[in-house]
Amino acid sequence: MSLLFWGGIFVVFMRSLGMTPPYAFADATLRFYETVSRDESFAASFVLTARVAAMSSLAAGLLGSMIALLASLSTRSGWGIRLVLNLPLFTPYIVAAQAIVLLLSQSGLLSRIFYGTGILSDMMEFPTLFYDELGLGASLGLAFKETPFVALMVFPYFLASHRTYGSVAKTLGVGLWLRLVKIYLPAAMPAIAISVLICFTYGFTAFEVPRMLGRTYPQVLSSWSYDLYMGSDPEGRSLAPAIGMVIVSVNAISAYVFFCIFRRLHKRLAITRAGSLA
């Protein structure tokens, strides 16, 4: 597994330097990175990608945590909830994106229903809910898939903290808000944060959803990379991997920064929790 992972990154990295097997270091060049970074659309693509990744992961973190919290407060074992949450995870992203298009486009199911029942006089009056400049449609599409993932990741922590300290505090008359701040959130925070990080890094690389629900321009980095690789320009075979390496680097850096912040935060959380228990 890790061979495939590191091997893949190695091949892409070599390709981005213009090298193909057998690798000769004399051929190495940074000009593909230069071409990519100097491209007029680079900044727009980068900002859009970051925005889509951030919006989708934060939305998923918030919604997923809320669902998990409500579920853990209202269930005993939680297997039913887990089952329901597991279902969307089996849908591939491309299917989810296609489903959104079929459901919400101007000639989609909802539009047809409104038209058929006479609410709309023309199907084209149906509002376009994606293809927007800010990437809201793409973010929602990703969040739709990521929310159950977050919920599943954090559910056990909410459940465990509720069964132990939470229910005790409740019988002692502690209100929901106080329990949330003092018990549930501290217990689940590491899981929430890691889930959001995973969603962010995934969102930064996501291809199908932003491709299908986003605009032609600006496009997310992965979509741009795909066009370059599939396009007629032989240079694209090295430009696309260069963009790939930009994506990998951003994800590696954000993971590193996250863990640095998280380690400190975690210590402080552990101290406050110990303090509040004492």
Added chain:
Amino acid sequence: MKSQIAKIFRIILVFQIFMAFSARAADENWSKITQSVEGQDVNFSMWGGSENINQWVDKWVTARLREKYGVKLKRIPARDPADPINKLITEKQSGRKQGSIDLLWVNGENFKIARNADILHGPIAGQIPSYLKFYEQNAAENNFDFGTPTEGYEVPYGRAQFVFVYDSAKVKTPPQSFVELERWIAANPGKFTYPAPPDFTGSAFVRQALYATTGGPEQYMKQVNLDTLRKNAKATWDYLNRLKPNLWMKGQTYPESKARLDALFADGELWISMGYSPTTAEADIRKGLLPKTVRTFIMNEGTLANTHFLAIPFNAKNLNAALVLANFLLSPEAQLAKADPAVWGDFPAIDMAKLPESERKKFASLDLGISTLPLAILAAHRVPEIQSEYLVEIEKLWKKSVAAERARR
């Protein structure tokens, strides 16, 4: 004088004897080849994105190859036509003598890359009886592939031509030129768009807009001159940007693929669609996905046409079997079979004038479908493809000058 005539006659005689011998030699040579292949495998690498084409090769071709020559055909699907080329380049670099591919379906840019990387065996055209017998050896369509000379390293397998698609129930008179198209779009806002290049179909549409707005394709056929293109193409970007406000989604976005364009047309969001095959709509009409009133049309300026080819890699393990398969795929029998829209609908590359009357009748009586234009009209409106350097530049410029245009404003 007399002796001169006698000399000429003698030369002709000698020449004819030579020709007869060489023809016999070629025949003998070919029968040796066909005898040598029994029990061999042949690995046919082809783009695998169409279920119809895959089925035809897996069933029809495979069965006949087994019956006639005892050759076992193995189809090697490629997700992208460039994949096998990259694979062969890698095999060449690593010195692999016994390759994984015997016959290759190729054209355009990939052929050019293959020739530059010297990964093709050949020339092969002179060895393939079907080609020598039934194909026009002097036709530019067979000797050039997107501007690259074929030099016998690939043989024509089929042809494609770009057409526009419309529903005659909704559109009474489809536009006949790019000027009329602009007017039609203005009169029917939101009902037209094209896939965003570098999508294959969208890119072809933009190339035709280039021809239409800059005075035809001839000027791009000679030496590649990107400066001329950049200067000329401003008129094209003006044209395409003028269309924008009345395109689907006001031109703020474009379908990302031909599949998406097809879906929008089938859903009625679009009234005019397009495809790089004269039978592009036929299969969907027969499946009931499109209404029976759907028809195709072409522009007076002509539409793009290209030929796709077969080639043999430098390290083909089963060289003779590859020749036998290529010969069979070029035969009237196979060309006729794949021209049937119910099977594939690929236009034959074979030269009708060289066929015996009986065979020609079979092609003429082929039901190409209600939506397909007559072969003669299509043939009279073909314009050639341009070299790939232009293609690359057009795709880059489109993104900058058309796709990004609104965002910048």
